[in-house]
Amino acid sequence: MINSIKPEAPVADRVLYTYFRSSAAYRVRIALDLKRLDYRAVPVHLIRDGGQQHQPEYRAVNPFGLVPSYREDGRTIRQSLAIIEYLDECHPEPPLLPVTPFARAEVRQLALSIACEIHPLNNPRVMKYLERELHVDEATRLGWMRHWMKVGLQALEAMLAEMGSSGRFCHGDQPTLADCCLVPQLFNARRFEVDLSEFPRLLAIDAACNALLAFRNAHPSKQPDAAT
């Protein structure tokens, strides 16, 4: 009976609103690639046109005017960590979180340390406020940027040492949500010439990640909007 033939599962219509240099979007690109999920990238240029993220069309997608946003089957999720947890729950293989609650908490605390304590302070909207509202000069703004990255990465290096659960990656020998956050943060640190020599653990994990195709595919330089 023809009806008994199972139809092809419909390909979900996955859309990622992204900007090549956004480290939060970069996290989600890594997760999508690790899980081998196809998606359509919609670039939102954070500088051009006074910042396309401020246009009403994009504000309707993301009221914060931040990237990334993720749409699937017409529904939107904002916040990179919420998107990655969603992908992990819908597509469990390969897992981006370990199995036991404490191990999951270990991974989440690393990811959140980057997402809450380092990245928000270096966001373009914050740099713009420092420049335009507080009239902070460029060198001092760069000092601000480097300060928060440096103290954050120092704490992260110390936390990894204390935890004792890292392996080739932040947690054991498989990439997790924590690695999805670490690699973009280190990309950003290099971009602003933060001296990374005092972070041997972070650098070793970064190298292990970037040996994987999924991390390389997600790199800013590989994105369609990179040259624009």
Added chain:
Amino acid sequence: MINSIKPEAPVADRVLYTYFRSSAAYRVRIALDLKRLDYRAVPVHLIRDGGQQHQPEYRAVNPFGLVPSYREDGRTIRQSLAIIEYLDECHPEPPLLPVTPFARAEVRQLALSIACEIHPLNNPRVMKYLERELHVDEATRLGWMRHWMKVGLQALEAMLAEMGSSGRFCHGDQPTLADCCLVPQLFNARRFEVDLSEFPRLLAIDAACNALLAFRNAHPSKQPDAAT
């Protein structure tokens, strides 16, 4: 046979390093109380002694020098959202996240919007950097504080309207992780006299939360270190 008698499950030794006014610690206190979990509060005074969070004893617990930290059976978890997800996985009732992946993502995006886009910019360590390193005067620092709260709460109010999944609480009619973050953020906004009149949805949810004993018990004014 006496050995067949099941021993009482050992009471976990739960410790929360907290500061009464820390909105991140306040989030975890709400979650612990909603789940009716006993814990021992260890106050870390963020101002006294030049900030007890900077002392080597506490840095050993939390390399970022931030509260809260949570210890259970000799193991430490930092980052309020990682702690709450851990509590929710170990003690599923009452749940602080809904059941379906998309609904979970909706709750997490609200919680992360507060934890990543509002709170980190108003953290005491940031205010101190503005004062001591950038020599920003008090009125301008207050303007900074209010600016990030206001734009963040505006986006949150718009996001709730767009999502259409809020009820008495941020998501439906039971408190979730998102409410654990919203109530402390509004407490903080009131403390710095942010005009909240333009946020009717947030205020209605805040009132519904504060009608519950768990939220009231977790309030800064109810903490043992409140008067110190």
